[in-house]
Amino acid sequence: MHSGKEGQIHNNSRIRLLAEGNKMSVDRIEQLKSHGEVAELISAKTQSIFDQLVHKNYADCDHMFAVLLFIEWLGGVLTALLVSPTSWEGVSASAHIHVMLSIWLGMAIIILPIGLAWFYSGSMLTRQTIAVAQLLMTGLIIHLCGGRLETHFLVFGSLTFLAFYADWRVLVTATAITALDHIVRGLYLPFSVYGVTYPEPWRWVEHASWVLFADVFLIRKCVLDMREKWRTAEKQAQMELTNQIIEEQVIERTEQVKESEEKFRNLCSSVPTVIFESKADNSWEVIGLPWFQLTASPVEKAKEWWTLVIEADRKRTLDSWKVAVEEGKEWSQEFRIQTLSGVTKWIKAKAVPLTGKTDGKRKLIGTLEDVTDRKNAEDNNRRILLMNQRDDFMAMLANDLKNPIVGTNRILGLMTEGKLGKLEVEQEQILSKIVEGNNELLRMIQHIIAVYKYDRESDIQASEHASLTSLIRDCAKNFQQSADAKKVRIELDLSETSDMGIVGNCESIRVVIQNLLDNALKFMPAGGTIVLKAFRQGDLVMFKVNNTGSFIELDQRSKLFERPLTGEGEGTGYLPKVGLGLYMCRQIIDAHKGNISCESDNDGTTFTVSLPHDTSDETNFQPT
Structure with missing residues (x-):
C-alpha cells in the first residue's frame, strides 16, 4: 500500500548517505536523526514488510480455501448420494434431485472463488467471494443433510477457517450470508435448514445470535494477529535498516578508517x-x-x-x-x-x-x-512437558505396578517360609524364582522413578562422602556370582591411594556402576574379561568399565545416553528395544557435575565416568 512512498524515502536517504560518503560528520548523522528521516524510513519499511506479510497470508488462505471448497463440493455430492435420499424420503434409495443439485449448484458456487484464488490471490474481492462461497456451500450441505442439528456446526467451523485471514471484514460478510440464508430458507424451505416443517418464526435470530457470539472472539483474534504481524515487521525493518547502514558505512568509507570508525560508533549507538x-x-x-x-x-x-x-x-x-x-x-x-x-x-x-x-x-x-527470553521459554516448555510426563507416569506406577508386586511378594514370602503349608523343594525353587523376577521388576520401577527424579531435579539429594574404589569393589563383589556363571572374569585395577573420594549420593553412584557392569556382562561372550579401572586425573576422579563384548557402531553410540521414547525395531548391541539404564546413568552423573562417555572398537567397548574429586578425608560408605 505504501511501497512507492517507502521506496522513494529509501532511495532519497541512501543517495544522500552515499553522496556525502566519508565527508559526513557525526553532527550530520545526528541532524538526520533529529529531523526524523531515519524514523520515517523505518516506519515506511515496516509498512512495506507488514503489507508483504499480510498479502502472503491472504494468498495462502486463498489457496487453502480453493482446495477446501473443492473437497466440500465432493463431500456434498457424496452426501446427496448417501444421505439425502434417506433424510428427505425415509428409507427410499432412489435417485434424488439433490444429487443434481449438489453437482451443478455446488459447482456454480465454487467455480468463481476457486478461479479468483488461483489467478487473483490476495485481493479483497477474492476474500469476500470465498467467504460468500464458503457459507453458501455450508448451507448447501445443511440442506442436503435435511437440516440436521449436527451439520450446523459446519457454520462455526467455516467462520474459524475464515478467521485465518485475520481480516474481520470477511467474518462480517460470512455472518450476513448466514443470517440471510436462515431467513430465506426458513420462510420457504424450513425443513432444509431447521429439520422441521413448521419452525418458530424467529428461530433464525437464535442461530444468528450464536454466530455473532462466536464472531466476537474471532474478530478479536484477527485484530491480535494483525498487531503481531506489525510487531514482527517493525523488528525486521529495524534489523534490515541497521544491517544496511552498517554495510554502507564499512564498504563506502574504507579510505579514511579513523573518520569512518567514529561515524560507525555514533550510528551504532542508536540501536x-x-x-x-x-x-x-x-x-x-x-x-x-x-x-x-x-x-x-x-x-x-x-x-x-x-x-x-x-x-x-x-x-x-x-x-x-x-x-x-x-x-x-x-x-x-x-x-x-x-x-x-x-x-x-x-x-x-x-x-x-x-x-x-x-x-x-x-x-x-x-x-x-x-536471547535469554527465548532460552528461558525453551527451558520452561521442556520442564512443563517433563512434569506432565512424570505426573502421569508416576501415578500409573504407584497404582498399577508397584503395590501389586509388593503385595504378591509378601504372599510368596509367607508361602516359602511354610506359614501357608509345607512345600516341596521344587515348589520352593519355583517360588524363589518368581520372587527374584518380582524383585527385578521392582528394581526396574525404581530405575524409572529415579529417571523422573533426575529429569525434574538436577540437585543431588542426601549428599555424603564416599570412596569410589570402595564402591566399585563392593559392586564387583555383588556381580561375581553372575560373572562366574557366564565364565567371565572381572579384573580390578583400582588406585589404593586415599585421594579417590567423591561427594554425592552413594546409592545413585552405585546404580551407575551396577548398570555399567550389568550391560558389560549382558553383552559379553563367554570367556571374556571385564576390567574396572579407577584413578585420579587432575581435579577429577575417573573410573572405566572395559569389556571385550560386542562392538557399538558410531550412530548407535550417539543414542546410548538418550531417553528411549519408543521402541523402534528390535534392539541391537547396547540399544535394547526398551531401556532406561544408560539414560539414567547420564542423568545421575550430570547431577553430580560429572561426565560419562563411550568408546568402542573391534577390541571392545569402554565406558568412562569422571566425577569431581572430594578433598575431604571423611567417608560414610558402607558395603552392601
Missing part, C-alpha cells in the same frame, strides 16, 4: 544490539551504551570479554572464537554470561571477517544479542 570489532589480542572494542545495558560492565571489560562467560561455556566459546580469527571465517555461538550485577544471560553472538584491512591481521566485526 539496541551490541556491535563489536575484534583486536589482535582477541579483545573487543564495543559501543558504550548498548554494551553497558547488556553486561552492566564498563567498556574496558570488553578487552577481557571471555571473563564474563560462565565457566561451563568459556572454553568452548573462546576456542571457537580463536579458530574463527585464525582462519578468518564467520563465527556464531550461543553462550551464557554473568553480568557484574550477578544476572545470568544467554547471548547469541555472530561475527564476520572485516573487509578492507591492509595490515595483514584478521579482524572480525559482529553483534551480540540477548
Whole structure:
C-alpha cells in the first residue's frame, strides 16, 4: 500500500548517505536523526514488510480455501448420494434431485472463488467471494443433510477457517450470508435448514445470535494477529535498516578508517544490539551504551570479554572464537554470561571477517544479542512437558505396578517360609524364582522413578562422602556370582591411594556402576574379561568399565545416553528395544557435575565416568 512512498524515502536517504560518503560528520548523522528521516524510513519499511506479510497470508488462505471448497463440493455430492435420499424420503434409495443439485449448484458456487484464488490471490474481492462461497456451500450441505442439528456446526467451523485471514471484514460478510440464508430458507424451505416443517418464526435470530457470539472472539483474534504481524515487521525493518547502514558505512568509507570508525560508533549507538570489532589480542572494542545495558560492565571489560562467560561455556566459546580469527571465517555461538550485577544471560553472538584491512591481521566485526527470553521459554516448555510426563507416569506406577508386586511378594514370602503349608523343594525353587523376577521388576520401577527424579531435579539429594574404589569393589563383589556363571572374569585395577573420594549420593553412584557392569556382562561372550579401572586425573576422579563384548557402531553410540521414547525395531548391541539404564546413568552423573562417555572398537567397548574429586578425608560408605 505504501511501497512507492517507502521506496522513494529509501532511495532519497541512501543517495544522500552515499553522496556525502566519508565527508559526513557525526553532527550530520545526528541532524538526520533529529529531523526524523531515519524514523520515517523505518516506519515506511515496516509498512512495506507488514503489507508483504499480510498479502502472503491472504494468498495462502486463498489457496487453502480453493482446495477446501473443492473437497466440500465432493463431500456434498457424496452426501446427496448417501444421505439425502434417506433424510428427505425415509428409507427410499432412489435417485434424488439433490444429487443434481449438489453437482451443478455446488459447482456454480465454487467455480468463481476457486478461479479468483488461483489467478487473483490476495485481493479483497477474492476474500469476500470465498467467504460468500464458503457459507453458501455450508448451507448447501445443511440442506442436503435435511437440516440436521449436527451439520450446523459446519457454520462455526467455516467462520474459524475464515478467521485465518485475520481480516474481520470477511467474518462480517460470512455472518450476513448466514443470517440471510436462515431467513430465506426458513420462510420457504424450513425443513432444509431447521429439520422441521413448521419452525418458530424467529428461530433464525437464535442461530444468528450464536454466530455473532462466536464472531466476537474471532474478530478479536484477527485484530491480535494483525498487531503481531506489525510487531514482527517493525523488528525486521529495524534489523534490515541497521544491517544496511552498517554495510554502507564499512564498504563506502574504507579510505579514511579513523573518520569512518567514529561515524560507525555514533550510528551504532542508536540501536539496541551490541556491535563489536575484534583486536589482535582477541579483545573487543564495543559501543558504550548498548554494551553497558547488556553486561552492566564498563567498556574496558570488553578487552577481557571471555571473563564474563560462565565457566561451563568459556572454553568452548573462546576456542571457537580463536579458530574463527585464525582462519578468518564467520563465527556464531550461543553462550551464557554473568553480568557484574550477578544476572545470568544467554547471548547469541555472530561475527564476520572485516573487509578492507591492509595490515595483514584478521579482524572480525559482529553483534551480540540477548536471547535469554527465548532460552528461558525453551527451558520452561521442556520442564512443563517433563512434569506432565512424570505426573502421569508416576501415578500409573504407584497404582498399577508397584503395590501389586509388593503385595504378591509378601504372599510368596509367607508361602516359602511354610506359614501357608509345607512345600516341596521344587515348589520352593519355583517360588524363589518368581520372587527374584518380582524383585527385578521392582528394581526396574525404581530405575524409572529415579529417571523422573533426575529429569525434574538436577540437585543431588542426601549428599555424603564416599570412596569410589570402595564402591566399585563392593559392586564387583555383588556381580561375581553372575560373572562366574557366564565364565567371565572381572579384573580390578583400582588406585589404593586415599585421594579417590567423591561427594554425592552413594546409592545413585552405585546404580551407575551396577548398570555399567550389568550391560558389560549382558553383552559379553563367554570367556571374556571385564576390567574396572579407577584413578585420579587432575581435579577429577575417573573410573572405566572395559569389556571385550560386542562392538557399538558410531550412530548407535550417539543414542546410548538418550531417553528411549519408543521402541523402534528390535534392539541391537547396547540399544535394547526398551531401556532406561544408560539414560539414567547420564542423568545421575550430570547431577553430580560429572561426565560419562563411550568408546568402542573391534577390541571392545569402554565406558568412562569422571566425577569431581572430594578433598575431604571423611567417608560414610558402607558395603552392601
